[in-house]
Amino acid sequence: MADGVSDATRDDLLRVENLTMRFGGLVAVDKLSFTARRGDITAIIGPNGAGKTTFFNCITGFYKPTEGRIALAHGSEAAFEALPAATFRGKQWTKANGACAVFLLERMPGFEIARLARVARTFQNIxxxxxxxxxxxxxxxxxxxxxxxxxxxxxxxxxxxxxxxxxxxxxxxxxxxxxxxxxxxxxxxxxxxxxxxxxxxxxxxxxxxxDPVLLCLDEPAAGLNPRESHELNALLLKIREEHALSILLIEHDMGVVMQISDRIAVLDYGKKIAEGTPDEIRADPRVIAAYLGVPDDEVEDVGAEVGL
Amino acid sequence: MTDTLQPETSPVTRTLPRGHITADVLKDAGITFVIALLLFGSIVGLRTDTVNGVLVLIPQFGKALALATAVAVGRLLLDVFIWRRMTDGRTFASLIPSALPVLKVAGAVGVTFGLALYSIPGFRASLVAGAGSGHPALGAITDLITFACESTFLVIAAMSIVRAARLVIGQTPDEAVGQGILRRFTADFGREFPIALLLIALALPMLTAGPSQRYAIDTATQILIYVMLGWGLNIVVGLAGLLDLGYVAFYAVGAYTYALISTQFGWSFWVCLPLAGFFAALWGITLGFPVLRLRGDYLAIVTMAFGEIIRIVLLNWQSLTGGPNGINRIPKLTFFGLPFERTGDGTFASVFGLKFDPLHRMVFLYYVILALALLTNFITLRLRRLPIGRAWEALREDEIACRSVGINTVTTKLTAFAIGAMFGGFAGSFFAARQGFISPESFTFMESALVLAIVVLGGLGSQLGVVIAAVILIGSAERFRDLEDFRMLIFGLSMVLVMIWRPRGLMSGRTPSAFLNARKNISGSFVKEGRG
Known part of the structure; x- marks a missing residue:
């Protein structure tokens, strides 16, 4: 990957801890912990109904999560140092030293997340x-x-x-x-x-x-033809380079995901089953099993079959 | 759009061969006659009335029969002359271009006739009287036609004046630059319409004379009240997309605010006016809070209930509002402290050395409501181009997307309710000052429905549309007062026709609030109506 920001400065931007979202008896997101780094394009993939969009809706304030904490740092990851105190005092956000600030997204109403925490999003159905x-x-x-x-x-x-x-x-x-x-x-x-x-x-x-710090894209390539999704890749890479932006991406189009993501997290039934670079994810038997729909105890067999 | 649609022919005519009146056509007309007779027989044919306190049934089947016959004959004529010609795939709309030369000539004749009617004193009155002596209906029709010709002439004349003024100061329409004087004069002529309307409104007391002057000014004042109410409601319904069926509540709050404060404390109209707006806005917010989470039909029902609650409170809070007796002897408007009185010192007439004329007060009232309405329009147009106005429209288009770009939907909705209500309050206090007497009877649900009808008929969000719709609905209601019950029938019929031909109102589409290269109007089909 061509990096605009050197790896050393890629500190944590978003820390999600123990996020759970229940709708009645259905657990859409189950004790999910997840980290996105500043300047990265982080993709979230998974089969249909894995809880990806629910996860997005929690981050952007459209859903109030049942449990868990979603913290976003402006400036640098040093801002996370103020997180325990802010959590304890019941604050929605707090300033840390310098231009840093940390936001507890699960406590903020949706429009404040866009306005203050500067998390922008697009929608699956435009x-x-x-x-x-x-x-x-x-x-x-x-x-x-x-x-x-x-x-x-x-x-x-x-x-x-x-x-x-x-x-x-x-x-x-x-x-x-x-x-x-x-x-x-x-x-x-x-x-x-x-x-x-x-x-x-x-x-x-x-x-x-x-003017977002974090851009959340919900299936931006859905319904695009190959040429258009190629252009989309170029656009996303360009705006990441030019606007000091981090991107969170839900996508089914593996052409897009594998080409532009720095890191990928895989969800299945609301749980994170894998996380890593595109090459690691591509080789992970659990991911393949999740996509093919194989029971857990046969994962090893599948791995052997596909030559892992 | 109509080019691509299927011809809107009746099922019968598709199977008809070309030719003269056939059995099919007669059968169709016969069926129409029976259906019309059934409908009119029950609606028009039986009329209840109270005679000496007793409810009696008055049969008027003659009227019902006449109406049914008229409908059947109309259907027959349509079958033979219009729909028959459209069986070859042409639509009704496609017939209009071929009729354009005829329409143009008819228009020119009408306008010339209007000029003659307007400039020769007594011409119109003698024409109407002459026709009326033959048959009363003939007189009424002549009255209507001459009125239409005269009004068209006035509008065209005003538009010509505006265009001439534009050409003099060098504002030629882009497409006609460097062309002949005629082309420069007629190019994009329709865009002068709003300013021409404004000119006519400003000059109205000068344009009318004689016995009809009082009536004309009074009707115009009435229309302007509804224009102002329509513009106020347009903010809530047209821009923010929040369906409000209880708008009359804010009108009532404004009226009672002025009536109570001026009768109890003797404060002047100009002090009470902002107060009335303030209280109405406060009630707007009060209503807004509980309905924030409601959408569409539910919002409509709750706002309707709110309108009724206010009316019933006014009806029952005897000690404050006088209950059903209302409040009378509300101080009339003064000319900045000078009353319009027949006798006494320091009246408007005596200070200006004029002979007392009740017309002075009416003309003053007319200009006050005109100024208030124009203020409403000016502020609304201004707000539309501000972030708040764009947020209202964005809210109408998509509330969830609004939140995703950081718009606080709660305050945005509340400001729409508050500002819309404020203008309703202004109109209400003017109403109270004009009437001198108010009671809860003036603030029924029918009023809310009428104002909403004006906004919907005019086209949601269109300021000009509200004016046209108010002129049509309120003006025609006044004009056809003689027709009594048939007035409502015509009202309903015209609404149905408009909803068939122009489902998004007379002036559909919207003007963008900002542009990069060129301002292009947006077709109404893209604009959402809002679901609350």
Missing amino acids: RLFAGMTLLENLLVAQHTVLNAASGYTIGGLLGLASFKRAEAAAIDKAAYWLREIGLVDRADDPAGDLPYGAQRRLEIARAMCT
Whole structure:
């Protein structure tokens, strides 16, 4: 992998400990512990119904986990030192030394996770603002910044110059992302009018307009043709390099997963069954067994059969 | 869009051979007659009324028979002349272009006729009277046609003035730059419509004269109240996509705020107006909190209940609101301290050295509501381009995606409720000041339904649509007052027709709040209605 950030600085960004999510009797995520490193593209794979999207929904605040802790560090992993105290005092987030801060995502409402902890996400079934133009979609994503600049509407109603400057900057930023995803010509068309692949790219651009530290992509390559998923790979690698970003990725398309991921975690029935580099995962008999649906006691046999 | 659809022909006509009236057509008309007779027989044919306190049944089968016959004949004519021609795969819409030259000539004749009607005093009145002496119905039809011609002339004239002014200051439409004067004048002529409407609204008291002036100004004031209510509700329903069936509650809060404060403490209208807006907004938030988690039908039902709760509280809290007797002798609006009185010193008429005329007060009221409505429109248009307005629209499009980009959906919903309610409160206090008397009877569910009908008919989110719909619904209700019960029949029929032909309202689609290269209108088919 071509690394923009050297391995030494790849400290922990996200620490998930003992995460459990129950829906009545169904345990969708079961005592999951997981770590994602800063600057990495970490993929989460697993058969259908393994709990991947539930895990995402817990991280991004759409579900409140039944048990467990999800901690995100801004700045460096030194911020995690403040974690025990913050947990004990019941805080949602706390500043550590310097520009560092640690966020306890399981305690925060969804919009605060996007706003303060700066975790952005896309959706498995695309959720764009279909009746708004591409540009408007990207301006809505900059709501936090713009709303503050508009003096929470009052300054904007009065037409303050500072708001006009902030809006011009927001439009520039939106235009930059539209150029990145190759849709600048369609800036003033409704998002619902875009073809499927372009909608997927726009959703990524919208997430990027919120200035995220961590970008969570839920099956970004689903429904894309081979050329489009190749372009998606290039786009993800590029934005990772240029924007000091870490990416968490759920994906079924192994072409995408194996090519761009630094690390891969495999879920099955809500449990993490393997974690490692793409080469390690590719060779792991438990992973193969999970995908083929073999009982646990026959895993060794399968391993032998596929030549491991 | 209609080009790709199947022709909307009736099932009968598809099997019809070309030719004259056939047995099939007659059978179809006959069936239509029977169905129409059954419907009208029960709806129109039997009428209940109270005579000397006793409920009596008045049969009017003659009317029902006439209506059913009219429907059957209409169906027959459609079968023979319109649908027959569409069996070769053409749609009704595709017939319109071929009729365009005829329509244009008819329009030109109408506008010229309107000019004559408007500029020759007494011409229209004598025409209507002349036709009316032949038969009352003929008089009514002449009245309607001449009114339509005159209004069209006024609108076209205002649009021409706006376009002429544009050309003088050098704002030629892009597509007509460097072309002949006629082309420059007519290119994209429709876009002058909103400003022309504004001009007409500003000049209305000058445009009318004679005995109809009072009536015209009064009706226009009435329409403007509903325009303002429609614009206020448009924020909640059209922009934020929150279906609110209890909007009249905020209208009532505003009206009672002014009525109570001005009668109890004697505060002036201009002090009470912001207070009324404030209290209505407060109630908007109060309503907003419990319904935050409700969506769609459930939201509609709870807001409807809220509207009824407010009305019933007003009805039963005798000591404060006067119960069903309402509040009367509410101080009338003054011209910045100068009352509109016939006698006494320091009245509007005496200070300005005018002869007292009740019209002064009416014209002043008209301009006050016009100013309030324009303020509503200005603020709404401004808010749409601010982050809060975009957040409202994003909320209508997709609430979950909103949360994923860091928008606080709770405060966003509450601000929509509060600001929408505030404008309802303003309109309410104006209503109280104009009427001088209010009672819970003015704030029934029908009012909420009417305002919602204006917003939906106009096209969700469209400011111009609200104006057109208010003019059509309130204006026609006033105009056809003589028709009594048939008025509601026409109202229902026109709503059904609009929902068939323009299911997203008269002005569907939305204008983007920002653009990079060019502002292009978005087709209504992409815009979501919101599910609460």
